[in-house]
Amino acid sequence: MAELSRIGVSIDSDLLHRFDSYIAGKGYENRSEAFRDLIRDRLVESAVVAGNVVGTVTLIYDHHTRLLPEKLTDLQHEYHDVVISTLHAHLDHERCLEVVILRGKSKRVQQLADRLISIKGVQHGRLVMSSPEVVSRHTHKHG
Numbered sequence: 181m182a183e184l185s186r187i188g189v190s191i192d193s194d195l196l197h198r199f200d201s202y203i204a205g206k207g208y209e210n211r212s213e214a215f216r217d218l219i220r221d222r223l224v225e226s227a228v229v230a231g232n233v234v235g236t237v238t239l240i241y242d243h244h245t246r247l248l249p250e251k252l253t254d255l256q257h258e259y260h261d262v263v264i265s266t267l268h269a270h271l272d273h274e275r276c277l278e279v280v281i282l283r284g285k286s287k288r289v290q291q292l293a294d295r296l297i298s299i300k301g302v303q304h305g306r307l308v309m310s311s312p313e314v315v316s317r318h319t320h321k322h323g
């Protein structure tokens with residue numbers, strides 16, 4: 181477990197008041213954890229831009245759209261170097277939910293996600309990326 185450091189932060193009262201309202205709404209019990217999450221979030225963001233990421237692409241689509249399931253599969257084969265796994269659920273008679281788990285260079289992960297999401301017939305799609313390296317270091321819960 182990493183050593184815990186205490187820091188003092190000067191912040192104007194109005195900004196702090198708004199921050200407190202914001203974190204209360206998010207369910208934080210104290211400022212420290214909220215600050216740590218914000219810092220981790222920014223570090224992940226910068227690591228994501230620079231290097232290796234893990235991510236998920238969530239897709240909702242109509243599987244009756246001509247050639248759509250084939251296109252989704254073909255693309256995932258083309259990017260087999262970054263695709264770890266795919267989860268598929270049949271939501272109702274028409275719609276499918278697919279979650280693709282990815283790992284690799286952020287540029288390539290982003291590129292595959294963009295290509296999947298933009299296929300005709302995909303009704304909604306979203307990529308979420310994270311950097312396990314940044315998150316796992318210095319992650320511990322203190323008051």
Ligand code: NI
Binds near residue numbers: 243269270276277
């Ligand atoms: Ni399905």
